[in-house]
Amino acid sequence: xxxxxxxxxxxxxxxxxxxxxxxxxxxxxxxxxxxxxxxxxxxxxxxxxxxxxxxxxxxxxxxxxxxxxxxxxxxxxxxxxxxxxxxxxxxxxxxxxxxxxxxxxxxxxxxxxxxxxxxxxxxxxxxxxxxxxxxxxxxxxxxxxxxxxxxxxxxxxxxxxxxxxxxxxxxxxxxxxxxxxxxxxxxxxxxxxxxxxxxxxxxxxxxxxxxxxxxxxxxxxxxxxxx
Amino acid sequence: xxxxxxxxxxxxxxxxxxxxxxxxxxxxxxxxxxxxxxxxxxxxxxxxxxxxxxxxxxxxxxxxxxxxxxxxxxxxxxxxxxxxxxxxxxxxxxxxxxxxxxxxxxxxxxxxxxxxxxxxxxxxxxxxxxxxxxxxxxxxxxxxxxxxxxxxxxxxxxxxxxxxxxxxxxxxxxxxxxxxxxxxxxxxxxxxxxxxxxxxxxxxxxxxxxxxxxxxxxxxxxxxxxx
Numbered sequence: 001x002x003x004x005x006x007x008x009x010x011x012x013x014x015x016x017x018x019x020x021x022x023x024x025x026x027x028x029x030x031x032x033x034x035x036x037x038x039x040x041x042x043x044x045x046x047x048x049x050x051x052x053x054x055x056x057x058x059x060x061x062x063x064x065x066x067x068x069x070x071x072x073x074x075x076x077x078x079x080x081x082x083x084x085x086x087x088x089x090x091x092x093x094x095x096x097x098x099x100x101x102x103x104x105x106x107x108x109x110x111x112x113x114x115x116x117x118x119x120x121x122x123x124x125x126x127x128x129x130x131x132x133x134x135x136x137x138x139x140x141x142x143x144x145x146x147x148x149x150x151x152x153x154x155x156x157x158x159x160x161x162x163x164x165x166x167x168x169x170x171x172x173x174x175x176x177x178x179x180x181x182x183x184x185x186x187x188x189x190x191x192x193x194x195x196x197x198x199x200x201x202x203x204x205x206x207x208x209x210x211x212x213x214x215x216x217x218x219x220x221x222x223x224x225x226x227x
Numbered sequence: 228x229x230x231x232x233x234x235x236x237x238x239x240x241x242x243x244x245x246x247x248x249x250x251x252x253x254x255x256x257x258x259x260x261x262x263x264x265x266x267x268x269x270x271x272x273x274x275x276x277x278x279x280x281x282x283x284x285x286x287x288x289x290x291x292x293x294x295x296x297x298x299x300x301x302x303x304x305x306x307x308x309x310x311x312x313x314x315x316x317x318x319x320x321x322x323x324x325x326x327x328x329x330x331x332x333x334x335x336x337x338x339x340x341x342x343x344x345x346x347x348x349x350x351x352x353x354x355x356x357x358x359x360x361x362x363x364x365x366x367x368x369x370x371x372x373x374x375x376x377x378x379x380x381x382x383x384x385x386x387x388x389x390x391x392x393x394x395x396x397x398x399x400x401x402x403x404x405x406x407x408x409x410x411x412x413x414x415x416x417x418x419x420x421x422x423x424x425x426x427x428x429x430x431x432x433x434x435x436x437x438x439x440x441x442x443x444x445x446x447x448x449x450x451x452x453x454x
Contacts, residue, residue, distance in 0.1 A: 037264050037265045037266065037346070037369075038264045038348050038369055038373055038376070038377065039264060039366075039368060039369030039370045039373060065376050066349065066376060066377055066378065066379065067375065067376060067377075067378050068372075068375045068376050070372050070375060070376065089349070089379055090349075091318065091347070091349035091350050118349070119264070119348065119376070119377075120318070120347060120348070120349060120350075121265050121346065121347070122293065122316070122317075122318035122345070122347060122350070123318050123347075123349070123350065139266075139368070141266060141366070141368035141369075141391065141394070142264075142265055142266030142368075143266040145295075145297055146265055146266060148294065148295045148297060149265070149292050149293060149294060149295050149297065149346070150265065150293055150294075150346075151293065151294050152293065152316055164368065166397075167368070167394065167397050167398075170393075170394050170397055171394075
């Protein structure tokens with residue numbers, strides 16, 4: 001007798017993820033799933049991004065954390081629509097959590113939705129949310145060997161940022177070794193070295209968002225199929 | 228009808244954890260479970276620890292990673308008994324993985340076993356390994372808000388180290404805010420600010436290990452019950 005428990009759970013999640021995608025596409029809201037280690041700078045990148053967005057791109061944010069509203073409070077102080085998801089111990093967001101959260105956002109008043117996943121390089125990769133692009137934020141202090149140690153995360157994303165470039169001289173970080181690891185796992189992956197502190201690289205990152213959003217809209221609002 | 232699936236899995240894990248504890252205690256091997264974010268410095272701390280241990284404390288190491296043998300290779304270069312566990316995508320070690328690994332170590336030739344868990348601030352807390360103490364390594368670049376965001380991890384450990392103190396001036400890290408978060412979750416928790424790079428704090432950390440090992444041995448080899 002085959003007991004397909006795990007498969008059923010995943011399918012249920014993917015079903016809701018597809019519904020989320022439908023909600024985004026109904027309003028043409030281009031959406032990003034931000035993943036990273038704890039403390040790599042997900043919230044800082046969101047702040048840098050919304051601070052530099054052109055006026056015609058109206059952002060919304062969903063913050064995922066095990067506990068606390070620290071991140072959502074920071075975003076709300078910018079007068080940007082934000083919902084905090086507290087997973088209550090869960091190590092990742094899932095599509096149902098996101099479904100509940102987007103019902104609390106004014107979707108028809110948004111152009112860009114940024115979802116900050118729980119800080120974790122493993123579990124978030126297993127749960128589709130319905131978002132259009134998966135974004136990984138690595139950071140210099142984490143070390144140059146992370147692609148080799150967390151290959152699933154590096155394989156699955158559409159773009160990678162390397163944050164905290166301002167402290168590069170203080171760390172023993174071999175950029176070639178890091179890039180080689182990324183290239184093996186995800187050939188040709190777009191890569192942006194950035195510093196949310198100094199602003200380095202943020203303009204190129206915004207250029208990428210604008211370009212991907214245009215591709216998304218030109219493809220009729222469905223740029224990527226859910227895999 | 229009640230379906231007790233999750234509970235059964237946890238019980239099976241705890242059963243094996245108790246067996247692991249028995250193996251440690253049969254040889255008086257004091258064991259530590261090292262947990263941290265990716266890149267907080269688990270392997271660096273292990274290296275600093277074994278490099279400064281008195282000769283009468285013979286160390287062994289178990290390295291847990293999703294993939295790669297990078298860490299085990301580094302330890303093996305020190306001629307220290309080491310086993311690499313590759314979890315193959317699993318986000319934490321469990322007691323069965325550890326049981327298999329300790330069978331490959333010369334337990335009766337060890338006094339201290341250091342187990343490096345997968346880099347993750349969430350999942351490792353849910354799986355007993357059978358080790359005697361749970362150790363959390365935080366690091367300055369991760370930020371001062373981590374106790375508030377990952378309370379389960381900070382609540383469950385027996386000691387905390389704050390690594391990368393050498394780069395403290397380069398980061399906006401509020402030590403009082405961090406310590407307050409730790410104190411709320413785990414009152415009176417032992418705390419060691421360290422730098423594996425400069426050696427700051429390592430002697431105090433070694434003093435803690437020696438002291439805890441003495442307590443363990445004086446209690447007849449079973450200092451802590453499995454909770």
